[in-house]
Amino acid sequence: xxxxxxxxxxxxxxxxxxxxxxxxxxxxxxxxxxxxxxxxxxxxxxxxxxxxxxxxxxxxxxxxxxxxxxxxxxxxxxxxxxxxxxxxxxxxxxxxxxxxxxxxxxxxxxxxxx
Amino acid sequence: xxxxxxxxxxxxxxxxxxxxxxxxxxxxxxxxxxxxxxxxxxxxxxxxxxxxxxxxxxxxxxxxxxxxxxxxxxxxxxxxxxxxxxxxxxxxxxxxxxxxxxxxxxxxxx
Numbered sequence: 283x284x285x286x287x288x289x290x291x292x293x294x295x296x297x298x299x300x301x302x303x304x305x306x307x308x309x310x311x312x313x314x315x316x317x318x319x320x321x322x323x324x325x326x327x328x329x330x331x332x333x334x335x336x337x338x339x340x341x342x343x344x345x346x347x348x349x350x351x352x353x354x355x356x357x358x359x360x361x362x363x364x365x366x367x368x369x370x371x372x373x374x375x376x377x378x379x380x381x382x383x384x385x386x387x388x389x390x391x392x393x394x395x396x
Numbered sequence: 397x398x399x400x401x402x403x404x405x406x407x408x409x410x411x412x413x414x415x416x417x418x419x420x421x422x423x424x425x426x427x428x429x430x431x432x433x434x435x436x437x438x439x440x441x442x443x444x445x446x447x448x449x450x451x452x453x454x455x456x457x458x459x460x461x462x463x464x465x466x467x468x469x470x471x472x473x474x475x476x477x478x479x480x481x482x483x484x485x486x487x488x489x490x491x492x493x494x495x496x497x498x499x500x501x502x503x504x505x506x
Contacts, residue, residue, distance in 0.1 A: 315494060324482055324496035325439075338492030370437055374494075382426040382486035385494065387439040 284309055286375050286388035294394045295363050303358045303391045305373030311386070313379070314356040316348060317372040319390075325372055331356055332379045360393075368395045398423040398487045402497035409473045409504045417468040417500045419483035426486040428459050430468050433480040433499070442468070442481075473504045 287306045295301050307314050313332045317325035330338035331350035345361040354375070360367055370392050374385040399422040409415055419428070427446040431439045443450050443457040445466065450457055454473075459466040470477055480499040487495065 317494075317496075319437075324498045325484075327493045327495060330492055330494075332492075340493055372437075372439065374439075380426065380486065380492050382492075382494075384441055384444045385429060385431075385484070386441065387431075390437050392437075 286373060286386050288371075288373050288388035288391050290391055291389065292392045292394075294396060296396050297363055297365060299363050299395075300359065300361045301363060301393060303360075303371050303373075303393075305356045305358070305375075305388060307354045307356070307373075307375035308386050311375035311377050312354050313376045313383075314350055314354065315374050315376070315385070316356070316358045317374070318342075318367075319370040319372060320366075321369075328358070337379065363395045365395050368393060397490060398425070398485065398495055400483060400485055400495050400497040402481075402483060402500050404500060405498065406501045407503070409502065411473060411475060411504055411506050413473050413504075414469070414471045415473060415502070417470070417481055417502075419466045419468070419497055421464050421466075421483075421485050423464070424488040425461065425464075426488055428461075428466050429484045430457055430466070431482045431484065432477075433482065435479060439482070470502075473502075475504045475506050478502055478504050 315330040316328040319325040327340035370390045376383045430442040447461045484496045
């Protein structure tokens with residue numbers, strides 16, 4: 283059984299650029315959720331995808347968008363990067379539409395915006 | 397929206413000591429999970445515990461859903477227990493989302 287993998291592990295961007303982060307879900311899981319964790323804070327829910335549809339969203343602007351693919355892997359896209367977007371981005375997979383099942387997290391992608 | 401509060405925010409223990417971490421939530425939830433985040437940022441699921449009590453080795457957790465709180469017990473703490481402990485809930489209303497508390501930062505001294 284493979285776990286959740288995220289790429290890239292680290293990246294540096296400049297303000298105004300766009301970034302794409304990727305996540306492969308654990309085998310058998312059909313739901314993926316994304317979180318932003320700023321330094322010293324708890325993870326903040328960005329959105330959740332179930333069977334290729336977004337079915338839950340937190341308080342993030344539209345420049346945060348995502349996709350889920352037929353194999354349940356997922357992408358997080360952030361446009362027009364701002365300095366405050368610097369954070370650890372975490373992906374989690376689970377089974378079931380609600381996402382209210384055991385979450386398995388990847389190791390995260392650490393984004394620095396200069 | 398639902399509020400999730402964890403206490404204490406910081407905790408320093410001598411190796412071998414016991415501790416209790418608390419998570420309060422302001423509304424009904426479908427489930428509650430406890431996680432440990434290691435110094436490298438990896439979140440490990442400790443318990444999936446919408447209600448009742450579970451034990452796993454030196455760790456145990458109790459959730460009293462009707463009173464909207466959960467407790468995580470760590471017994472005979474070890475230096476490897478250091479890190480940040482988070483509780484996360486799925487609200488019963490308000491759509492599909494997972495809300496984390498701010499965490500308890502634990503440091504266990506040798």
